[in-house]
Amino acid sequence: xxxxxSTLQDMKVEFxxxxxxxxxxxxxxxxxxxxxxxxxKMRRMIVDLQRHWLTDYHQSREKALVDLTEKLHEEFxxxxxxxxxxxxxxxxxxxxxxxxxxxxxxxxxxQQEINKLIExxxxxxxxxxxxxxxxxxxxxxxxxxxxxxAYCSVPCQQGHWTQHRKFCRRKKGNMGAPGPxxxxxxxxxMME
Numbered sequence: 269x270x271x272x273x274s275t276l277q278d279m280k281v282e283f284x285x286x287x288x289x290x291x292x293x294x295x296x297x298x299x300x301x302x303x304x305x306x307x308x309k310m311r312r313m314i315v316d317l318q319r320h321w322l323t324d325y326h327q328s329r330e331k332a333l334v335d336l337t338e339k340l341h342e343e344f345x346x347x348x349x350x351x352x353x354x355x356x357x358x359x360x361x362x363x364x365x366x367x368x369x370x371x372x373x374x375x376x377x378x379q380q381e382i383n384k385l386i387e388x389x390x391x392x393x394x395x396x397x398x399x400x401x402x403x404x405x406x407x408x409x410x411x412x413x414x415x416x417x418a419y420c421s422v423p424c425q426q427g428h429w430t431q432h433r434k435f436c437r438r439k440k441g442n443m444g445a446p447g448p449x450x451x452x453x454x455x456x457x458m459m460e
Contacts, residue, residue: 404428414438 306314400409402420404427409418411425414437419425 403432 400412400418401407402409402424403417404419404424407420409420411420411422412418413425413432414435417432417436419428
């Protein structure tokens, strides 16, 4: 039996050698065994078994390589998507920070502009309050009639006189005085 085991070991072909033994190789193996006789049927069965094992080995190896390739490809795809997601998250954080900074700068510049406009409007309003305005057309007045009535031109004063004469303080102030009744204000009165 020990002899039979060594014969089988001698007949094995290493798996590193991917070729299937030919009949010549099988005959040389039996020729090396010398006195030991191996039946043809047994020899064919061993060769078939060896071919079967080699075929299984090649198929298993192919399947393992395909599985490994698919697994590596899937891991690469997952890593690539993770990197992409990390970059997108980082970009979003940077974009949000930049947006917040720009909004803050914009709000500060708007506030400065608002403050400048408020100050300018205050100065213009103060200057406008010091002036008198034409009762008829709202332009700046040059001619003053009463304490609250002024005109920009003679045509405006004459156009408004029909309404103003009822309330004119100059006219009312002169009514109690002896002498002639006052006339409507002339150009000369307005220049006083």
